[in-house]
Amino acid sequence: MSAITNDAEFDMTLGQSPAPSDVADVYDGIGQIYGAAWGPNYHYGYWDDDNDHASIEAATDRLTDMMIDGLRGQSGQRVLDVGCGIGHPALRLVQKSGVDVVGISVSHVQVAQANELAAGAGLADKATFQFTDAMDMPFADGSFDSAWAFESMWHMPDRAQVLSEISRVVRSGGRLAIADVIERGPVSPEGRKVLDHVCAxxxxxxxxxxxxxxxxxxxxxxxxxxxxxxxxxxxRTLAVMADAVETRRDELNALVGEEQAQSLLDFMRLSAVTPEQGYVFLTATRA
Ligand SMILES: C[S@@+](CC[C@H](N)C(=O)[O-])C[C@H]1O[C@@H](n2cnc3c(N)ncnc32)[C@H](O)[C@@H]1O
Structure with missing residues (x-):
């Protein structure tokens, strides 16, 4: 059967702005199984080239380290983590740079897991996580030294508005790092189907x-x-993730049914070889 069918867990109308609860449904539903298979970094991995056989853990931590380097954080600085997942990248940032982090997510489940993880690592005083929509943040102007949005921008209903919010809350001279799933043109009709499926x-x-x-x-x-x-x-992330999720096939079958589980895995493998589905890493400074 085609890899492009509607996934049972989530079915949004194309072009509709995702509500915070739509995002939470993805991460608190099939995302829990993906997370269990993939590990605590809820983001892509980075491999140097085809000969790089780094594990999922090493490849995902490598992307975190690129983000950490991009922020150039210094001990005592305050960093905003926009779309924090379960807080694993933020804790690595705290450990490596000595900064304090405030992480936000629209999943209550993730916020609770992230705070537990911070407490377990003895870092609850350095890293706190809260339920907040990045589209409208309750933070004072210029109250952060830097910010990152680590694979969260693709979910934002309006990326420009989130960048405007980040620009407001980060002080002049502060750093920004973003990693994100993007569209790369020119987009073929087959590529468009894949991108539309991701969105929907x-x-x-x-x-x-x-x-x-x-x-x-x-x-x-x-x-x-x-x-x-x-x-x-x-x-490569998508293909490696499909293999990892395959090992938890029973859980996936139980959640979405066998046919849907197969289509989810087929779609991941198709995405991995769809050049129109790309990935960007960027850094910038707040003027
Ligand atoms: C792919 S996960 C990345 C998580 C984490 N940065 C990591 O690398 O492990 C996307 C994250 O963005 C968050 N997110 C999506 N839309 C959001 C919004 N409007 N406001 C705040 N967080 C949001 C999700 O809740 C999730 O935590």
Whole structure:
């Protein structure tokens, strides 16, 4: 059967803005099984080239380390983590840079897990996580030294609005790092089907593009912008994730049924070889 069918867990109308609860449904539903299979980093891995056989853990931590380096954080600084998952990348940031982190997510489940993880690591005083929608943040102007959005922007109903919010809460001279799933043109009809399927099933209104990021960053006061298309390094993620999720096939079958489980796995493998589904890593400075 085709890999492109509607996933049972989530079925959004194409082009509709995902509500926070739509995002939470994805992560608290099939996302729990993906997370159990993939590990605590809820983001892509980075491999140097085809000869790089780094494990999932090493490849996902490597992308975290690129984000950490991009922030250039210093001990005592306050960092905003926009879309924190279960907090694993934020805790690595705290451990490596000595910064304090405030992480936000629209999943209550993730916020609870992240705070538990921080407490378990003895870092509850350095990393706190709260339920907050990035579209409208309750933080004071200039109250953070830097921010990252680690694979969360693809879910945002309006990326420019989130960048405007980040620009507001980060002080002048502060750093920004973003890793995100993007659309890469030119998009073939087959590629469009894959991108549409991602949007309709994973709480995504539309995927961003590098051009969109360049314009929105400039419009929201970011300078020193460095944008890298790292699709070739990251897209192996989908195939590796399909293999990992395959090992938890019984749980997936129980959650969505056998036919749907097969279609989810087939779709991941199809995404891995769809060049229009790309990945960006960027850094910038708040003017
Ligand atoms: C792919 S996960 C990445 C999690 C984490 N950054 C990591 O790398 O492990 C996407 C995250 O974005 C969060 N997210 C999506 N939309 C959001 C919104 N409007 N406001 C805040 N967080 C959001 C999700 O709840 C989830 O935690």
């Amino acid at each position: 099933n994973y709480a995504v209104k539309s995927l961003g593009t590098i051009e969109e990021y360049r314009e929105a960053l400039a419009a929201n006061g970011f300078v020193d912008v460095d944008i890298r298309d790292v699709t070739a390094n990251c897209n």
